[in-house]
Structure formats: structure tokens, C-alpha cells
Amino acid sequence: MKKKSNLHPTIFVIFGGTGDLNKRKLAPALYNLFTEGYMPEKFSIIGTGRTEFTDKKYQEVILENVNEFSRNGKVKKETWSSFESNIRYCPTDITTPKTFENLKETVEKLQQEFGKETQIIYYLAVAPNFFPLIAECLCKYKLTEDEDNSRIVIEKPFGNDLESAKELNLLLSKIFTEKQIYRIDHYxxxxxxxxxxxxxxxxxxxxxxxxxxxxxxxxxxxxxxxxxxxxxxxxxxxxxxxxxxxxxxxxxxxxxxxxxxxxxxxxxxxxxxxxxxxxxxxxxxxxxxxxxxxxxxxxxxxxxxxxxxxxxxxxxxxxxxxxxxxxxxxxxxxxxxxxxxxxxxxxxxxxxxxxxxxxxxxxxxxxxxxxxxxxxxxxxxxxxxxxxxxxxxxxxxxxxxxxxxxxxxxxxxxxxxxxxxxxxxxxxxxxxxxxxxxxxxxxxxxxxxxxxxxxxxxxxxxxxxxxxxxxxxxxxxxxxxxxxxxxxxxxxxxxxxxxxxxx
Structure with missing residues (x-):
């Protein structure tokens, strides 16, 4: 494996961590970045979802996903062992805001472990109708206050028409600065x-x-x-x-x-x-x-x-x-x-x-x-x-x-x-x-x-x-x-x- 990158410690929170996008694209991509030395030395991937998984069970699910969809084929045992130790699961029902307390506790514990320069990336791999709710909950539980080190990644579709796109932009602008918002188009x-x-x-x-x-x-x-x-x-x-x-x-x-x-x-x-x-x-x-x-x-x-x-x-x-x-x-x-x-x-x-x-x-x-x-x-x-x-x-x-x-x-x-x-x-x-x-x-x-x-x-x-x-x-x-x-x-x-x- 190549030398580690010089990125700041990173916490990667995936909303929709049990969904199809994470299964086919995100988890394999993060693993490939790890094997090629592009992930930071200290990092954590937190999958969220309504399913009640233990960390161990979730790691097994991600292993199956990576083996099936990674461009590099099946994982090597020693490499996977190093990677899976950074995977966690946090049961979070985004329709029940109170469950964000568990996520906040997990994130803050990792921040203390990784240091003050830790950056947090929230990836919304969920249906578009949940984008506003998640953004508002992140704000309510003060998970986005560090403008320099917290970011949100939003999948398409960004709105269903001009009016809804404007509404979503307005909502996000009240919670994040533009430099924190990453509207992703995989093309x-x-x-x-x-x-x-x-x-x-x-x-x-x-x-x-x-x-x-x-x-x-x-x-x-x-x-x-x-x-x-x-x-x-x-x-x-x-x-x-x-x-x-x-x-x-x-x-x-x-x-x-x-x-x-x-x-x-x-x-x-x-x-x-x-x-x-x-x-x-x-x-x-x-x-x-x-x-x-x-x-x-x-x-x-x-x-x-x-x-x-x-x-x-x-x-x-x-x-x-x-x-x-x-x-x-x-x-x-x-x-x-x-x-x-x-x-x-x-x-x-x-x-x-x-x-x-x-x-x-x-x-x-x-x-x-x-x-x-x-x-x-x-x-x-x-x-x-x-x-x-x-x-x-x-x-x-x-x-x-x-x-x-x-x-x-x-x-x-x-x-x-x-x-x-x-x-x-x-x-x-x-x-x-x-x-x-x-x-x-x-x-x-x-x-x-x-x-x-x-x-x-x-x-x-x-x-x-x-x-x-x-x-x-x-x-x-x-x-x-x-x-x-x-x-x-x-x-x-x-x-x-x-x-x-x-x-």
C-alpha cells in the first residue's frame, strides 16, 4: 500500500449508509482510495440508517459490497483488516430528529480522538425529499458550526424544478456557506x-x-x-x-x-x-x-x-x-x-x-x-x-x-x-x-x-x-x-x- 496522504483527519458520515448508492459506489470508492494511499492517516466512515446493525455486522455488509463492486476486485485480507477498523455504524432514523443525538455523540468522540483539525463530511445518499430535514437536523444539533472543517455533499436531483431548487438553495444557505456545499454530478x-x-x-x-x-x-x-x-x-x-x-x-x-x-x-x-x-x-x-x-x-x-x-x-x-x-x-x-x-x-x-x-x-x-x-x-x-x-x-x-x-x-x-x-x-x-x-x-x-x-x-x-x-x-x-x-x-x-x- 502507498504512503498515506497529508489530508487532515476526516470523519465521513454517510446518510443512507445501507442504501444502493453506498453499496455500489461510495463504499468501493472509499476503499479504493484507501488502498492507493489517498485517505488520511486518521479517518472514520460512519454509516447511518434505520436498520439496527452492530459495527461488526455493518463491516461485514460493506465487505460484501466492496468485493462485488470495487474495480479492483475482491479485497486483500490484510488491507481490509486495516480499512474495516475505521468503519462504524450509527442507527439514525432521519424522520426522528432525536436519533441525531447518537450521531452527535459519536462524532464528538472521534473529534476528541483525532484532534481539532478534524474535518467532517456529511454525504446525503438518500431520497431528495430528505435533504432539507437532514440539513435542519445537522444545524439543530450543532454539527455544522465549524465552517472551515464541515461540508455537506448532496446528490442529484437538486430540486425537481426551478422553484424547489431555489428553496433548497435558500435553506442550505441559512445553515452552510457556499464553500461548504458540494452539489455532486458524477459525470x-x-x-x-x-x-x-x-x-x-x-x-x-x-x-x-x-x-x-x-x-x-x-x-x-x-x-x-x-x-x-x-x-x-x-x-x-x-x-x-x-x-x-x-x-x-x-x-x-x-x-x-x-x-x-x-x-x-x-x-x-x-x-x-x-x-x-x-x-x-x-x-x-x-x-x-x-x-x-x-x-x-x-x-x-x-x-x-x-x-x-x-x-x-x-x-x-x-x-x-x-x-x-x-x-x-x-x-x-x-x-x-x-x-x-x-x-x-x-x-x-x-x-x-x-x-x-x-x-x-x-x-x-x-x-x-x-x-x-x-x-x-x-x-x-x-x-x-x-x-x-x-x-x-x-x-x-x-x-x-x-x-x-x-x-x-x-x-x-x-x-x-x-x-x-x-x-x-x-x-x-x-x-x-x-x-x-x-x-x-x-x-x-x-x-x-x-x-x-x-x-x-x-x-x-x-x-x-x-x-x-x-x-x-x-x-x-x-x-x-x-x-x-x-x-x-x-x-x-x-x-x-x-x-x-x-x-
């Missing part, structure tokens, strides 16, 4: 997403071309083969627009569209992201139908197995008006991007699971080659693949080997697996470490969240007030509704996909 912790800033701002090659003079349009596409599964009840109140575009895809758009920051300071970068959202063209109600498309999947076959339509999933209204697919055309009204369309697309039960950003450059101003030489002509594209493969590829034209002048598109590829031998950390590992380091660069600020909600609310209001008469309108394992193709085709473009190696 921003993905390695390829982080590399976008390095790619743009650490190289002189692309930034001069990163504007309306050279770029024709931009696509951001995040698709999933899976349906809603057992999350039908949650998804009914969310839908694709809230669940994906309002946060994940708009975050990616901000990274692509932002101006160059003057430093890598967290607030400087977040300022540039907010500027993008504020420059985006707002929708008028009459413009929704020509700029946004919604869809809902029907039954079909995926990898040889028959799957149900959305309206037949568990917890879903058989006459549901909830969209499982959304595509929107946005514009950023500023000097860099004026007139350049940004197409965002997301959906469930699609043909493949992938997250791809495609920047298409304008065509050459004059073709000098014959039509025979350019039968497979393709404009230059920069493709940033976040998943399933992590790569950045530049597609250019080159001469095919032979005596004749025939051009073919070829890829210049930066492939993580082919370039680096080390494993790529999970997004949550990066974000949890940043939270412990007090680095908010990859976390959303309150004004950014509200600006994103403000942008999508006209679409949400229109879709909710007007029931779709053609749902379901795309089949499972397809590329979505025909209207989504029409949305981009009317501008002379088409949706790009990256061929998968296993297809």
Missing part, C-alpha cells in the same frame, strides 16, 4: 470529462479553432440500453429532461462552450460555466415544438431478450406522459458561438449505451479533388467518447495507399487503455477525494443549478401541460423517435454514433 468526475479542460486549455492547437468560424455544429449524446428497471416510481416524477439534460448534458455543454478561465481556481471555472448558461437562448412556448423532441419506449428485443415498454414497467402509470427520450437544440448567444447549434440527446432503451461529444468542423472552402477521389468524403470531426470506451479521436481526410489519389477518413486516436497502464479511477473516487481536499472545481454552484433549471423549465412546463398523443413512439433497441432525426435533419445534419467493438 464531472469521469476521466474523459476532466480531460476536456486539459485538452482545450493545455494545448495551443484547438483553442483558435474552437468557435463559430470553424465549427459547424456540436452534438452531445448520452444513451442507455437499459430501461428504468425498478426505478419506475422515481422516473415517473423525473423523466429524461430532468434526469439527464438539466444536469449531466448541460454540464458537458458548459465544458465545451466555456471561455478560457484565467486560472484553475474552482470559482473561476464555475464562473465561466455559469456564463455559458446565462448566454443560452431561452425558449418561448411557441418555439418548443421546433426545438425539442420527446419520446417514450415501447416493448422490443434487446440482445435477444424481450423487454417491456415503459408503461408496463414496475411503478409506472399505464397511461404515463413521462418522456424516456429527449432531444433539444440549444444556441449560445455570444461572440464565440453565435448561430452554432448544440444538439443534446438522451434516452433509455436505445441501441447502445454510450456518452459521446462530437464537434463537427466546417467543410473546406474549396474542393480541389475529383469526385472519384472523394467518394467517402467526410468533414473533420473531433469525437470525445466518455463511455463505453474512453478516447479522444480526430477524424481527418488522408490518401489511401495506392497509385491513385483516393481519400478516406482516418482517425487519430488518444485511447486511455492504449496509452496508460494504470487503471482509471471511478468518478466517485475523484469526487470524494476532491470533497476531502476542499476542492469544488468539479461540483456545481447554487447559481449554476438555478440557471440550468431556468433554461429547461419552459420545455418541462409545455410537455407536462400537453399530453403526448403518440406515446410510445420508439421501439426498444432503436435510436429513438423519428422526430429526433427530423430535428437535426432539417438543418442538414444527422446524429453521429461511434461503432462499438463488440457490435
Amino acid at each position: 464531472l468526475g469521469k476521466e474523459t470529462v476532466q480531460n476536456m479542460m486539459a485538452f482545450r486549455f493545455a494545448n495551443s492547437l484547438f483553442e483558435p479553432l474552437w468557435n463559430r468560424n470553424y465549427i459547424e455544429h456540436i452534438q452531445i449524446s448520452v444513451t442507455e440500453q437499459l430501461g428504468v428497471g425498478d426505478r419506475g416510481g422515481y422516473y415517473e416524477g423525473a423523466g429524461a429532461l430532468r434526469d439527464m439534460i438539466q444536469n449531466h448534458l448541460l454540464q458537458l455543454l458548459c465544458l465545451v462552450g466555456m471561455e478560457a478561465p484565467i486560472s484553475f481556481d474552482a470559482d473561476e471555472i464555475r464562473d465561466r460555466k455559469v456564463e455559458v448558461l446565462r448566454a443560452m437562448r431561452p425558449f418561448k412556448p411557441e418555439e418548443i415544438s421546433s426545438n425539442a423532441v420527446r419520446g417514450q419506449y415501447s416493448k422490443g428485443w434487446v440482445e435477444g431478450k424481450e423487454v417491456p415498454g415503459y408503461r408496463h414497467e414496475t411503478g409506472v402509470d399505464p397511461h404515463s406522459n413521462t418522456e424516456t427520450f429527449a432531444a433539444v437544440k440549444f444556441f449560445i448567444d455570444n461572440w464565440r458561438w453565435q448561430g452554432i447549434p448544440f444538439y443534446l440527446r438522451t434516452g433509455k432503451r436505445m441501441n447502445q449505451t454510450s456518452s459521446i461529444i462530437t464537434i463537427q468542423f466546417k467543410d473546406v472552402p474549396h474542393h480541389i479533388f475529383s469526385s472519384r477521389a472523394t467518394e467517402t468524403w467526410q468533414q473533420n470531426r473531433l469525437i470525445i467518447s466518455i463511455q463505453p470506451e474512453m478516447s479522444i479521436r480526430l477524424q481527418v481526410q488522408a490518401k489511401r495507399p495506392g497509385v491513385k489519389m483516393v481519400l478516406n477518413p482516418v482517425d487519430m486516436v488518444f485511447d486511455y487503455k492504449g496509452t496508460y497502464d494504470t487503471d482509471t479511477p471511478e468518478a466517485y473516487e475523484t469526487l470524494l477525494l476532491d470533497a476531502m481536499n476542499g476542492d469544488q472545481t468539479l461540483f456545481m454552484r447554487g447559481d449554476q443549478v438555478e440557471a440550468a433549471w431556468e433554461l429547461v423549465m419552459p420545455i418541462i412546463n409545455t410537455w407536462e401541460s400537453k399530453k403526448s398523443l403518440n406515446f410510445p413512439n420508439y421501439q426498444a433497441d432503436s435510436w429513438g423517435p423519428e422526430d429526433a432525426e427530423a430535428l437535426i435533419a432539417k438543418d442538414g445534419f444527422h446524429w453521429f454514433t461511434l461503432p462499438l467493438k463488440d457490435k
